Amino acid sequence: MSRRTTPLQDAINHILARRDKNSMLEIKFINSVKGRGIFTLANFKQGDFVVEYRGELIDATEAEHRRNLYPSACSVFMFDFIWKQKTLCIDGALEDGSFGRLVNDEHRTPNCRMKLIEAEGKPHLCLFALKEIAAGSEITYDYGGKEWPWRKKVGHLKKNFPYELL
Ligand SMILES: C[S@@+](CC[C@H](N)C(=O)[O-])C[C@H]1O[C@@H](n2cnc3c(N)ncnc32)[C@H](O)[C@@H]1O
Numbered sequence: 753m754s755r756r757t758t759p760l761q762d763a764i765n766h767i768l769a770r771r772d773k774n775s776m777l778e779i780k781f782i783n784s785v786k787g788r789g790i791f792t793l794a795n796f797k798q799g800d801f802v803v804e805y806r807g808e809l810i811d812a813t814e815a816e817h818r819r820n821l822y823p824s825a826c827s828v829f830m831f832d833f834i835w836k837q838k839t840l841c842i843d844g845a846l847e848d849g850s851f852g853r854l855v856n857d858e859h860r861t862p863n864c865r866m867k868l869i870e871a872e873g874k875p876h877l878c879l880f881a882l883k884e885i886a887a888g889s890e891i892t893y894d895y896g897g898k899e900w901p902w903r904k905k906v907g908h909l910k911k912n913f914p915y916e917l918l
Pocket residue numbers: 785786787788789828829853854855856857858902
């Protein structure tokens with residue numbers, strides 16, 4: 753990003769070019785629970801545009817139809833939002849090599865925030881840095897209020913007791 757380019761303009765430039773920040777981000781496999789995630793290869797400043805959640809823009813009826821067809825591993829890539837009083841959805845289920853669809857959830861200490869941006873008359877979902885993000889960090893954002901299964905605590909082991917009391 754040149755010094756005169758604002759984060760919003762930077763986002764719009766990447767939206768229009770359908771390009772990710774390939775020299776600043778990479779995909780890494782984390783573990784079998786979380787799967788893959790997106791990690792930084794360079795530092796981001798607070799407010800910087802980081803990545804777009806790319807996919808197919810569809811309306812609520814089509815989203816409902818696809819949710820009934822897709823296995824749950826695919827429907828988790830469908831991002832609903834309201835734009836101009838209409839519920840719309842970005843369907844990111846297609847493995848298209850883009851980075852935004854692989855960003856994981858973190859509701860306590862996310863380092864990015866999702867914002868809706870208009871480009872060429874259409875809405876786009878873009879992540880912006882909430883704080884400075886150092887190279888080597890995982891990019892995260894808060895997926896929202898839904899009861900996501902991975903947020904539930906699965907029981908605690910008491911310190912010094914390497915077993916669970918039943
Ligand atoms: C939009 S995808 C993100 C990319 C995904 N990690 C992958 O490898 O395809 C959302 C899925 O990632 C996983 N996920 C996201 N955030 C997570 C978290 N904080 N802890 C565990 N799994 C997470 C869940 O399996 C969720 O259904």
